[in-house]
Amino acid sequence: MNFIFQGIIDGLALIAHFDTEVYFIVWTSLKVSLIAVTGAAILGIPIGVLIALNNFVLKRTLIISLNTAMAFPTVVLGLIFYAFLSRKGPLGDYGLLFTPFGMEIGLFFLATPIVINLALSAVQALDSRLFTTCRTLGANAWQEFRMILREARFAITAAAALAFGRVISEVGIAMMLGGNIKGFTRTMTTAIALETSKGEFELGMALGMALLIVALFVNLALYALQKNS
Numbered sequence: 001m002n003f004i005f006q007g008i009i010d011g012l013a014l015i016a017h018f019d020t021e022v023y024f025i026v027w028t029s030l031k032v033s034l035i036a037v038t039g040a041a042i043l044g045i046p047i048g049v050l051i052a053l054n055n056f057v058l059k060r061t062l063i064i065s066l067n068t069a070m071a072f073p074t075v076v077l078g079l080i081f082y083a084f085l086s087r088k089g090p091l092g093d094y095g096l097l098f099t100p101f102g103m104e105i106g107l108f109f110l111a112t113p114i115v116i117n118l119a120l121s122a123v124q125a126l127d128s129r130l131f132t133t134c135r136t137l138g139a140n141a142w143q144e145f146r147m148i149l150r151e152a153r154f155a156i157t158a159a160a161a162l163a164f165g166r167v168i169s170e171v172g173i174a175m176m177l178g179g180n181i182k183g184f185t186r187t188m189t190t191a192i193a194l195e196t197s198k199g200e201f202e203l204g205m206a207l208g209m210a211l212l213i214v215a216l217f218v219n220l221a222l223y224a225l226q227k228n229s
Contacts, residue, residue: 012206012209013202014202014203014206015206015209015210019206021182021203022203022206022207022210024183024186025186025187025188025191025207026188026207026210026214028100028184028185028186028187029168029187029188029189029211029214030168030214031100032100032103032104032107032174032178032187033107033164033167033168034164035104035108036103036104036107036108036110036111036167037107037111037115037160037163037164037167039104039108039111039112040108040111040112040114040115040163041115041160041163043112043115044111044112044113044114044115044116044119045115045116045119045149045156045159046145047116047119048115048116048117048118048119048120048122048123049119049120049123049145049148049149051063051116051120052119052120052123052124053123053131053148063117063120066113066116066117066120067117069113070113070114070117072113073172074110074170074171074172074173075172075176077106077109077110077172077173078106078172078173078175078176078177079176081102081105081106081109081173081176081177082097082176082177085097085102085105085177097177097179098177098178098179098181098185099178099184099185100178100184100185102177102178103173103174103177103178103185103187105177106173106174106176106177107167107170107173107174110166110167110170110173111163111164111166111167114159114162114163114166115159115160115163118155118156118158118159118162118163119152119155119156119159121155122152122155122156122159123148123152125152125155126148126151126152130147130148130151131144131148134147157222158222161218161219161221161222164218165215165218168188168189168211168214168215169189169211170189171189171190171193174187174189174190175190175193178190180194188207188208188210188211189211191203191204191207192204192207192208192211195207
């Protein structure tokens with residue numbers, strides 16, 4: 001138990017003293033995660049709404065495929081994008097492997113099915129009379145879309161927060177596409193795995209607590225948004 005307590009104390013000391021390495025790793029994690037989730041939200045929310053509002057032949061098949069994508073093993077997803085971004089892959093000439101942008105691509109594809117599915121579920125849970133009222137009042141497609149977003153804003157915001165939590169805690173994609181390069185692509189999760197295996201328990205503990213703090217702030221922001229809306 002002394003080993004654990006000492007690790008917690010040393011980790012807190014690194015955070016309190018604004019250790020440069022710790023804060024750069026935290027910043028890298030936040031940056032790539034926010035960019036990936038923002039892109040996923042911009043693309044995924046409209047797609048989720050469109051799927052929910054329209055009936056078409058392959059709708060059920062598409063929904064099943066999206067549900068399957070949510071459970072897709074992240075290591076396999078990382079392997080697929082590693083093949084695409086490596087020098088022998090079709091995108092190898094762009095030098096995206098082992099870069100922050102390479103990680104953002106993989107994390108974007110991880111987050112997008114989550115956002116689409118939860119946005120779809122949020123719209124399907126709305127009162128069907130909302131859609132009838134919009135059309136009766138002569139609302140165009142954009143006005144109807146804005147009304148749906150307003151009514152489902154809590155669930156859609158929660159979808160983005162869940163996707164962010166999934167992305168920032170990811171290890172496999174970040175490791176395979178980022179390479180865990182110190183001062184460049186090292187994230188909180190990859191650094192925790194590396195430093196703990198090297199016996200640097202205090203740094204791993206500091207990053208673990210930073211990850212928990214980020215998760216806490218995301219949930220507090222979501223709670224505040226729901227309470228004030």
